[in-house]
Amino acid sequence: MHPPPEVMEFNVDGEARGSTGQSGIGGVLRDHTGRVLCIFSKFIGNTDAITAEMQAIATSCDISAFKPELEGKRIVFVSDSQTAVSWINSSGFSNVEHSKTNYNILCLLCKLGQASVEFNPKDTNFSADRLAKQGAEGGGDVMRWSLS
Template sequence: MRKCARAWSFLFSVVVWTIWESMNEKVFKDGAANVSQAEDMVCFRVAWWFKNLGKGSSDSITTLIWKIKEGCINSTITKSRKAVEWVPPPNGSFKFNVDGLTRGSPFQAGIGGVLRDHKGKVLFLFSNNIGIHDAVTTEIMSLAKACFLCLGKPELCGKIIEFVSDSMLIVSWINGRGIESIKHFQMIYDLHNQISSIDHARVVYCSRASNSFTDMLAKQGFEGGREILSWSVF
């Protein structure tokens, strides 16, 4: 990956694009600048472009992300990085951040998610358009997708998995604090049972600022229309 000029040729444009997005988030949405999340976005975009728009690669997108990070490990930016808002899970456990996005009327929806280990290594990510849904349904479906994928992966059997969403409403419903929506009752009930079937799994809330990489995956799914599913080697 270090010697691939084509992959690194994308880097300047991707960095400029990501900085522009981060500044918009800070100025127009009163968000907080987050160097670690911006770095994740740059790595994902370079990997995706290289995989889909370049000459292609036999590596998965998650493996390419890890190789890009290794290629940057000696950079001054990495060395001077300040404390990050994304907090890794305890040693030997996993954190699965998810997010959903809706736009327009009727609402077109996209979902995204990223699974990381205690070292912050990206093990899996998904991004896809799910059609027309309201915002609450979209957030529920992002969690349901993550649960479904974990249940289908034997390597995660018996592991501690923390599912993370920036929707305080959905997290409170999943954790049994009363479902106020009749429309979404069955979906929440089914999702609660699905999560309960995973040993040592729980659902927690996080701020939007610490979930920006997953937000970008949801936007990619919304805009791209094409599903992205990429596992790395455990």
């Protein structure tokens, strides 16, 4: 299912091998027609799953906030981590370990203007999941844009 015509959707995911192991992040930005505008995959070292998910959201916000072609666009960042999404959308965020990342995400969302972070279950995030797994395997960092 594609987002409405005025919305772009950035599906993101974080992957950690074991409770704290090799980790990667990945994401796919699509327009309302389903056309892929950006993909990324990155190895982020050894960490846990929630840290990887927070990093995936932060990275997608960061690369979107500084892309002039996306200025003024409504972007929905979609994660399959209900915990990460609730931390970002909560006015009373209290997890000290992730507070800096959370603050950075909130600043980037403000810069983007018409952006939000939403939860969607894992079964809707296949491409981002695959890219995060590729990152965790150390398959080499990837960033590709297709805006035209």
